[in-house]
Amino acid sequence: MSPGQSTLLDALRAFAAHCVLLGHILSLSIFPELRTGLGDLGVVIFFVLSGFLIASTSTAKADRSRYLFQDYLLDRAFRIFAPYLPALIAVFILDGLTLRFSTVQTYAEYFTLKDFTASLLMLQQFPPGIILDEWFGLNAAKLSTFGSARPFWTVANEWWLYVCFGMIFFSIVSKHRKTGFVFLLAAAIVPVFNFVAGTGDGLSLLWVVMALMGVFYARRPGKTGANMPDIKVPDSKLNIILTMALICTLLLAVVRFLWISYLHPSLAPGTPVVYDFNLYVLIAFAMSLMFFLVRQIENPLGHKSIRFLAGYSYSLYLIHYSIIYFCDALELGPKGKATRLLFLYLLCNVAAVLLWALFERHHRRLRYWVSGRPDRQGS
Numbered sequence: 001m002s003p004g005q006s007t008l009l010d011a012l013r014a015f016a017a018h019c020v021l022l023g024h025i026l027s028l029s030i031f032p033e034l035r036t037g038l039g040d041l042g043v044v045i046f047f048v049l050s051g052f053l054i055a056s057t058s059t060a061k062a063d064r065s066r067y068l069f070q071d072y073l074l075d076r077a078f079r080i081f082a083p084y085l086p087a088l089i090a091v092f093i094l095d096g097l098t099l100r101f102s103t104v105q106t107y108a109e110y111f112t113l114k115d116f117t118a119s120l121l122m123l124q125q126f127p128p129g130i131i132l133d134e135w136f137g138l139n140a141a142k143l144s145t146f147g148s149a150r151p152f153w154t155v156a157n158e159w160w161l162y163v164c165f166g167m168i169f170f171s172i173v174s175k176h177r178k179t180g181f182v183f184l185l186a187a188a189i190v191p192v193f194n195f196v197a198g199t200g201d202g203l204s205l206l207w208v209v210m211a212l213m214g215v216f217y218a219r220r221p222g223k224t225g226a227n228m229p230d231i232k233v234p235d236s237k238l239n240i241i242l243t244m245a246l247i248c249t250l251l252l253a254v255v256r257f258l259w260i261s262y263l264h265p266s267l268a269p270g271t272p273v274v275y276d277f278n279l280y281v282l283i284a285f286a287m288s289l290m291f292f293l294v295r296q297i298e299n300p301l302g303h304k305s306i307r308f309l310a311g312y313s314y315s316l317y318l319i320h321y322s323i324i325y326f327c328d329a330l331e332l333g334p335k336g337k338a339t340r341l342l343f344l345y346l347l348c349n350v351a352a353v354l355l356w357a358l359f360e361r362h363h364r365r366l367r368y369w370v371s372g373r374p375d376r377q378g379s
Helices: 003-030 038-064 069-101 113-120 127-136 152-173 181-187 189-196 203-218 235-263 277-293 303-311 313-329 337-358 360-371
Strands: none
Touching (some): 003 277, 003 303, 038 152, 038 277, 069 313, 152 203, 303 313, 337 360
């Protein structure tokens, strides 16, 4: 992967996190009940990036040396949980203060030991509980995301995707490991349910598609560093073709968005709709074209700043919603719309940088300290 491609992926990751942040600031605090679709767009971009990167890096590591399922699972667990657990505790504190010092009760019903445990174990929105609740009215069986940690549902979805991918991938590439069918079936409950139902309308399926692309990319013929398979077209003409294809794809994505949101005679709800598989395909294809277009950039502009913004994007995703909710409930910060937007935007970013500095950026060190082994693969 070239420096240009790496920086592009970092930029998209940072862009996605800030889309989610701005979407929630606008809909929760500035223009209550307004749906912008920005948050959903950010989630879709995250899933496209996650599927591709997890699969391509895992394939490259497995091809390069002895990289086993337990190595993979430890990498993913520490990457996910290093900031996730502190963020969950922060949500507990913020929501507790909200319940104690304000009359706002928006997420009080989810401030329970059951939902805290469910979020801790990545079982929020567990399909059997949803089915029992929807079909038989057994609300007690439903496991929800804890308190105001509303974005955490995507993390649980991705975690089980990681586990399933690892079990299947390493059972194929390893001569010694065979996946236990029962364990795979248990781990697949959440992502398979999301293929056809649940929040996100097929985001798990999008992840799987991008994971397959990641494996093919890592094992593409004739790969040398960042080079792609040889195409008998001059670079200048190829770049023009790719640019035109990218513009057309983005236009199609805009048209699809407008159609399903506002123009469809029977399905359009009159509010932004981003969770749509046709739109997923167009977004993923546009991102793939961008990835190919920047393949020859060796010294991308602003790569250090972009890497920093991308570095704490996961922490920002985890903590921002509860901070916005807390500030609104206790009426903290300026009242003007523009100044409040800036206040919440900066506050969430500062909090995310602190979470990243204290926990997230140490996930590799924690992983190899716990395992008692040096980093053999890099990360």
